[in-house]
Amino acid sequence: MKQLVLVGGGHSHAIALKMYYDNPIKNVKITLINEVKNTPYSGMLPAHIAGYYNFYQTHINLEKLAQKTNSNLIIDQVIDINPTQQKVYCLSGNTIKYDLLSIDIGSTPDDSQIKGAKEYAIRAKPVPILLEKWEAIINDLNNNPNQNITLNIIGGGAGGVELALNMHKRLTDIVTAKQVNINIINRGQVLLNSHNIRASKLFNNLLDKKDINIILETEIVEICPDKVITKKGKIIKGDYTFLVTNASPASWLKNTGLSIDKKGFILVKNTLQTLSHDNILATGDIATIKDNPSPKAGVFAVRQGKPLYNNWRLLLEGKNLNSYYPQSFYLSLIGTGDKKAVAVWGNFTYKSSLFWYLKDYIDKKFMEQFSS
Ligand SMILES: Cc1cc2nc3c(=O)[nH]c(=O)nc-3n(C[C@H](O)[C@H](O)[C@H](O)COP(=O)(O)OP(=O)(O)OC[C@H]3O[C@@H](n4cnc5c(N)ncnc54)[C@H](O)[C@@H]3O)c2cc1C
Numbered sequence: 001m002k003q004l005v006l007v008g009g010g011h012s013h014a015i016a017l018k019m020y021y022d023n024p025i026k027n028v029k030i031t032l033i034n035e036v037k038n039t040p041y042s043g044m045l046p047a048h049i050a051g052y053y054n055f056y057q058t059h060i061n062l063e064k065l066a067q068k069t070n071s072n073l074i075i076d077q078v079i080d081i082n083p084t085q086q087k088v089y090c091l092s093g094n095t096i097k098y099d100l101l102s103i104d105i106g107s108t109p110d111d112s113q114i115k116g117a118k119e120y121a122i123r124a125k126p127v128p129i130l131l132e133k134w135e136a137i138i139n140d141l142n143n144n145p146n147q148n149i150t151l152n153i154i155g156g157g158a159g160g161v162e163l164a165l166n167m168h169k170r171l172t173d174i175v176t177a178k179q180v181n182i183n184i185i186n187r188g189q190v191l192l193n194s195h196n197i198r199a200s201k202l203f204n205n206l207l208d209k210k211d212i213n214i215i216l217e218t219e220i221v222e223i224c225p226d227k228v229i230t231k232k233g234k235i236i237k238g239d240y241t242f243l244v245t246n247a248s249p250a251s252w253l254k255n256t257g258l259s260i261d262k263k264g265f266i267l268v269k270n271t272l273q274t275l276s277h278d279n280i281l282a283t284g285d286i287a288t289i290k291d292n293p294s295p296k297a298g299v300f301a302v303r304q305g306k307p308l309y310n311n312w313r314l315l316l317e318g319k320n321l322n323s324y325y326p327q328s329f330y331l332s333l334i335g336t337g338d339k340k341a342v343a344v345w346g347n348f349t350y351k352s353s354l355f356w357y358l359k360d361y362i363d364k365k366f367m368e369q370f371s372s
Contacts (some may be wrong), residue, residue: 002028002316005088005098007078008105009034009062011042011298012283015305016102016312018369021069021088025313030071031087031096033078040127043363044334049134050337051173060370078105081256083277090281100279100315102308103266107285107296109155114243116223121243124159130242134167137240139232141174148179152228152236154167154220155244156186157194161203162334163244168210169337183213183236185220185228192300194295195332198349199342206336206351247285247296261288270323272308283308294326302366303327333359 006013020030038059048058066073076090081101088096108125111117122133141149144184147172150251153164164184171180184191184207190200191207191214206290207214214235222229259267266282267275267290270287274280275290284301292301307324314321332344333355341355 002099006032009039010104010284011301012305013104016309019309033074046162046166051170103282105285109243109245110248124244150181150238152238152241156191160244165337185215271321
């Protein structure tokens with residue numbers, strides 16, 4: 001019996017496990033190691049923060065998935081891998097041996113250049129900590145609805161902007177808009193710089209209408225409990241600071257001997273195998289396909305689930321693997337916190353409630369496959 005060990009219960013692993021359930025592979029025992037029992041689905045996270053969906057609608061129950069697939073689920077944090085000995089090391093001291101290893105651990109916002117970030121910032125990931133802190137903020141506001149609240153959100157990409165609009169919605173359900181002050185602080189010249197310029201302008205207008213401040217070309221170098229400090233020494237006051245900066249990889253990976261790129265992400269071939277070890281595959285945010293790198297977005301992690309499952313099977317059967325090529329254009333549906341969404345596809349950008357219903361339909365359909 002071959003041991004297939006899955007590190008991280010991210011989007012690709014959830015899909016691949018579901019495919020394994022529908023079509024089991026012979027002579028393999030799967031062990032899934034994840035930090036938490038319920039893994040978040042990124043597409044619905046901002047709307048969960050806004051209060052539109054509850055926790056269970058937006059999280060995949062890995063325990064249920066493991067039971068269905070007769071896999072072992074270990075709730076633990078992987079802290080090291082030894083590819084020579086084919087072992088995975090966990091924070092609890094547990095060591096797990098593998099024949100085939102698959103890694104899908106996602107990423108966290110980059111805080112390496114910001115003093116005080118580890119102590120005082122609320123990072124968009126890990127999601128369980130973000131949600132715990134967000135609920136504490138909401139409870140505090142519910143208990144003291146006369147107070148004003150100021151949020152600093154560092155990072156003006158799609159994640160930061162979507163979070164700002166959805167947080168604004170939830171906060172203004174409790175207190176008046178005048179009591180809510182949100183600053184989006186972005187290092188670049190425009191918001192959503194990986195989308196088209198129309199999307200950037202449209203979100204500028206949307207944020208303006210809600211009196212959310214957009215602070216561009218501003219780099220934060222320090223976070224304190226009640227303020228952030230810019231590179232030019234300017235102080236921006238705030239009660240809470242959220243970090244939604246570029247994706248960064250787990251730091252322990254660099255000591256494993258796995259092939260990594262300059263930023264520390266795992267370098268893989270189009271077969272999703274690491275460049276360094278054929279019996280180790282990686283997908284989602286943590287992986288960078290050497291010849292076809294794609295943005296660190298959940299849509300790619302989801303798309304990689306099927307080729308990942310197929311290549312587990314082919315590897316275990318000793319056959320040649322298939323190559324996966326990410327699409328160059330993909331549809332972004334970005335929720336605006338008011339039951340509307342902006343669709344961005346290449347140069348096309350449009351806001352409509354229809355796109356919210358489309359997004360809601362796609363996301364619920366995605367989650368439905370894990371509910372039965
Ligand atoms: C606010 C926000 C909104 C976003 N909205 C969208 C969106 O609408 N659409 C979109 O395409 N993308 C979106 N993204 C990006 C998206 O979240 C990521 O691209 C996506 O989650 C990556 O999926 P993944 O499978 O790589 O990892 P993840 O979904 O992050 O899953 C990784 C899992 O591994 C676990 N894990 C991590 N480290 C370890 C470890 N050492 N040991 C054990 N387990 C571990 C984690 O607990 C987690 O359950 C958003 C991101 C943010 C921050």
